[in-house]
Amino acid sequence: MKPLIFITLIFTHQIVNIACVQILSKSKLEKCEKVSGNINDPLNCTKKIVIDLAVPSESNGEEATIVAEVAEVKENASSNPRALRMPPQITIKKSAAYAQYELTYVRDVAYRPEEYAFMTRKCSYWGDPSVVGPCERLFYDNGEMIPHTQPMCCPCGPDHRVPTSCGNIFNQIKKGKANTAHCLRFPGDWYHVFGIGRRSTGFNIRISVNSGGKTSDVVIGPNNRTATSLDNFLRANLIGDYTGYINVPSFEEFFLVIPRQGAPGQPKDLGRDFIKWMLLERVRFTLDGRDCDKIGVGYQAYLEQPSFCYVPFKSCIHNQLWNFWESDKYRIDRNQDPLYVVQGRFPRINEHPNAGRLSFSIGITEAVNSNLMLELAADDIEFVYQRSSGKIISIIVPTFEALTQFGTAVIKANNTGQVEASYSMTFDCIGGVTPMEEQCFIMKPNEVTSRFFRLFLASDQAANYACIAILKDSDYHEVDRAECQFATRATILNTGTQLPFNPPKEVVKKGFFATIEGWWHSFWDGMVDFITGKTCRVKCSSFFDIDCHLRHMCMSWMVLFGLFLVIFPTVATLVWLLHEYGVFDPIYDWWQDHFWDDEQRIQHIKKISLHGLHMKKPTHHTDGQHKRRKHTHSEHHVKKNERKHGRSKVASKVQHPLYVKKGDHVVNERRQKKERDDNTRKHLHSKGKG
Known part of the structure; x- marks a missing residue:
């Protein structure tokens, strides 16, 4: 192997979502192939640029993009870098990561089960809708009764499941004692x-390399970790993630x-x-x-x-x-x-x-780095690796039940070459089967190994599926492929003991006597409600909600409201009678003594005297007793004022003769009486001194 060289990457920022990239290793390698067959064949050597990258993902769910360019290389640290005449441009786009979960159908359940209670007098397990209402027994389509769907009968009373009234003695004798029929039904929505x-995590990494006017593209991911472009210029290998997902x-x-x-x-x-x-x-x-x-x-x-x-x-x-x-x-x-x-x-x-x-x-909202290795074709790379042919021997997929179970495909492969080499295998099915990850493994010469792929379906129906297995060598080239078919059984549904329920139609009573009975019940219930006032207490918010009470007439409210209206004139009349009989006279005296002056008292006496002389005989007094009481009351005021104020009060009366008219015998009589009293007191006083 030749010495490593340095590769300079220049990043451009032409795309909005640019993520950071880390170059883990870079080298100039000579890559030589030895094809299985003839040992004496020479090595087929090509040169590659190998780049190991750490590609992150965006945490906000957007696509992460990396744009780089291989600008120059050098043989070793001491040599001068050499610029490439046509530097390849690399664009890497990593989609948002997601977690996918396998689903297995279990059953259907009711969204909102309901309990029905039907008021009746002849509750029985075999009653029809006219007796037990919606609690009638349920039946399958073949006429067989569904177990445990019969009604449950409970007696009347305030302490039972549904508090009810047992009615009057006449209805109990005529129709029987009241009771209730209870049942469970499942109307409405189902889930x-x-x-x-x-779970399995997934994402896609699209790699595009533009060199010399040609563009090479590959797409890799967890289900397809290796790929080679059509022109063999670009090879990509997704090694894995550096750290696992924590918050998934x-x-x-x-x-x-x-x-x-x-x-x-x-x-x-x-x-x-x-x-x-x-x-x-x-x-x-x-x-x-x-x-x-x-x-x-x-x-x-x-x-x-x-x-x-x-x-x-x-x-x-x-x-x-x-x-x-x-x-x-x-x-x-x-x-x-x-x-x-x-x-x-x-x-x-x-x-x-x-x-x-x-x-x-x-x-997935976590930002996790993926380890990506790229190989670019170059003239100054040396790399030696083992490459051998292979063959798929058999594919076995036993029949299984859809959805409730998963199938297993067993694929046997053989290294038909004479050297130990690396292989990868993919197993893809056409429609209705969840994609499976590519598997990598190593086989020795003439070794036979079995690879297992789990099959998860998306349908519960019995069907036939076609799949294809592809065996790749260490250069990611296809060396063999094989097709297979397998069948599945339909899913056996079991919704348990819950069944859809449609309430029966309301039974309408017909006939003359039934109509008369209904009218009588309506009239009787209305009278009971009018007397007891149950509707008013339930529907009306307060005693003074007059609009509600007028719409729901109740006798108790009418009586109470009438008493409420009568109480005001009654109290007013009572106060007036007490005033007429002089009950409040002490209060009047106290008020006059503390808050009236002499002028107000004279005017008051004058008003009372004039009222006694000129008022006609009242119709509401026949014995003259009230007149005498008023006269005495006036004299009481005069005497009291005289005792309180002494001579100054008499002088005050004398100084204001204009308030006393001639002919007013009441005032003169009081004045004369006062003078007599004064003379008597003076006489007694002088006699006592003597």
Whole structure:
């Protein structure tokens, strides 16, 4: 081997997303071939430029691009570099990485199981819809009854599964005691359930080299790690990734549920409604339908609940698909990340290249470097390697059941040459089979080895498939190929104990007496509701919601509202009567003593006196008692004022004669009485001194 030479790479920045590149090794090598056959044949030597690169990926899901140019080379560190007359330009584009998961169809489950309760008086396991309503037994298409679909009968009462009234004694005597029929049904939407297997990471690296006006292109990836351009100028080898992916989730303990696409069973297409795809733990499911409060619950688990008639309504059907979806919808509406819904948790769902109709993949956000080795044809390279012929002996693919199992292809190859050499093998099938990675191995002369490829299908139908195996030598050239065909059996569907349910049509009662009975029940229920006010309490928000109470007339509200309206005039009348009988006179006296002056008191006395002289005989007093009470009340005010103010008050009255009219005998009488009282007090006072 000749000494290594240095290769200078000049990077251009003509593309927006340019990633950094690291040149791990570079050399001028002489590459010589020794073809198996004649030992005396001379070596066929060619010269190559070998470049080992570290190609990163973008973390944001975009394509990473590298543009480089081999500008000059030199034989060793001491020699001067020599520029290439036509330097080759290298363009490398690495797509976003993704993780693809294998899917295995499990079964279909109901989105929202429902429990029905039907009020009846003749509940029985064999009742028709007129007796048990939607809880009538269900039957297969061949007329056989579906097990555990009969109704469960519970008595009436406030402490049972559905609190009900047993009715009055007359209905119990006439029709029997009331009871309820309970059953589990599966109306509405259904979902497919898939088991999630191992994952595989994928990406594509497209390499393009332009040299001397010619362009050489190859595309490699994890499923095809080696490739040679058509003109043999470019050879690429994807050695691997330097570090594994750390944050790629594993879903082997989860089930993927998606809305049913068309008919029951294995769908032909998963659809694109990712907002309804959910990943749920396997422990939340029951595959045989015998566990309550799990997805996939069946009729048997529902009917075999302990103390059936005494546990709450809709027990045994909690933690269903609709509960998890509604929970995540609430989180999404609040701008929070979902816990179960796929969309929003993972980026780039099913956006990988060549995504099939039954594939599931998510984008990888980690930036991982891939080790890429390129070989470019050159006149100053020397490299020796072993090359030998080979042959594919046989391909065996046993028949297996589609989707529920995976097949295995066993391919035997033989080194027909006389030297130990490296080989690679690809196994590709036409349509409906997941792509498989290329395998590399070494065989000694005349050695026979077996290579195993796992086959994962995308359909549940029995079909025939055609595949081709290609054996490549160490120069990545095809040395042999072989074709084969294999068959699969159809998937045996088993949806467990859950079956679709369509509620029966409502039974309409006919006949004259039945119509009269219906009218009577409506009238009776209306009267009971009017008296008890049940509708008003349920539908009306408050006592003063007049509009609601007018639409739902109730006797209790009418009585209470009438009392509410009557209380105001009643209180006003009572206060007026108390005023007329002088109950509030002490309050009036206290107010006048503390807040009235002499002028206001004189005016008040004057007003009362005039009222007593000129007012006609009132119609509401017949005995004159009220007049005397008012007169006494006026005198009381006068005497009280005199005692309080003494002579100054008398003087005040004398100084304001204009407030006392002539002929006002009431005022004169009081004045005379006052003068007599004053004289009496003076006489007693002088007598006491003597």
